[in-house]
Amino acid sequence: MRPALPLLITIAAAPLGSIGGACAACGRTTPIWLCGRCRRLAEASWTVRREAPSVSPSEPEFFALAPYTPTHARKGAENPLRDALIRFKYGGDRMTGHRLAALMGTTSATLRGRFDAVTAVPLHPARLRMRGFNQAGWFARAVASHIGVPTAPRLLIRTGASVAQTVRGGRSARLALVNPFALGRDGRRSRIPRRVLLVDDVRTTGATLDACTQVLCRRGVSISVLVMLSAHLRPDN
Numbered sequence: 001m002r003p004a005l006p007l008l009i010t011i012a013a014a015p016l017g018s019i020g021g022a023c024a025a026c027g028r029t030t031p032i033w034l035c036g037r038c039r040r041l042a043e044a045s046w047t048v049r050r051e052a053p054s055v056s057p058s059e060p061e062f063f064a065l066a067p068y069t070p071t072h073a074r075k076g077a078e079n080p081l082r083d084a085l086i087r088f089k090y091g092g093d094r095m096t097g098h099r100l101a102a103l104m105g106t107t108s109a110t111l112r113g114r115f116d117a118v119t120a121v122p123l124h125p126a127r128l129r130m131r132g133f134n135q136a137g138w139f140a141r142a143v144a145s146h147i148g149v150p151t152a153p154r155l156l157i158r159t160g161a162s163v164a165q166t167v168r169g170g171r172s173a174r175l176a177l178v179n180p181f182a183l184g185r186d187g188r189r190s191r192i193p194r195r196v197l198l199v200d201d202v203r204t205t206g207a208t209l210d211a212c213t214q215v216l217c218r219r220g221v222s223i224s225v226l227v228m229l230s231a232h233l234r235p236d237n
Contacts, residue, residue, distance in 0.1 A: 024087050024096040025080035033099050038080035042066070060198070060213045060223040064230035065107055068202055082229055085201060089135050097138055104228055105142030115224070117193035118144035119155040121200040121212055122181070139228065140199040152193055154184035156212055181215050195222050203230040 023035040120140035
């Protein structure tokens with residue numbers, strides 16, 4: 001097993017700028033995008049962690065930048081990055097989205113040299129039309145820019161809709177994702193990237209990422225996964 005990557009990057013080091021108004025996590029008035037309290041909470045956990053090393057070509061290597069705690073959790077539920085992501089993903093706050101993408105890109109820069117391309121978990125076209133953007137795609141473009149490789153936005157397509165994982169749990173979520181992904185135009189070419197970093201925003205049950213990696217591994221692609229928040233990490237890891 002390779003040693004964990006020493007990639008601690010603080011929130012303050014990211015090129016986020018000042019947006020003024022309300023804190024993207026708690027809503028308090030602040031001259032910057034995260035208030036001082038939320039910034040301290042976020043910095044306490046923000047680092048690149050290797051969740052699981054790759055043990056075979058069919059088993060991806062997982063990286064996560066911070067723990068994920070459900071919004072209904074009681075003890076230790078404060079999670080500014082989760083709250084900022086919710087504001088972007090479900091509230092349509094694109095300014096916060098730009099800040100989160102910049103932060104994820106800056107933090108992942110030390111992964112340079114390990115991959116040939118970056119791709120994002122795709123949304124179903126109906127969900128994309130409803131939301132207007134794919135948050136994973138925003139993060140993937142930022143990561144690709146910082147590690148110096150191209151994006152492959154059509155490597156995967158989503159062929160089936162499923163109930164959102166945030167309202168499903170455990171086995172029911174996995175059963176809902178039997179085969180919702182397929183190779184896209186980039187994945188059907190004769191020559192495709194062989195070392196791909198798959199990017200998503202949150203890893204909860206892992207069902208979506210499992211489905212994506214299965215499709216790509218059958219094509220002979222070596223996959224690693226990078227998510228912003230992971231339920232598989234404990235806040236004190």
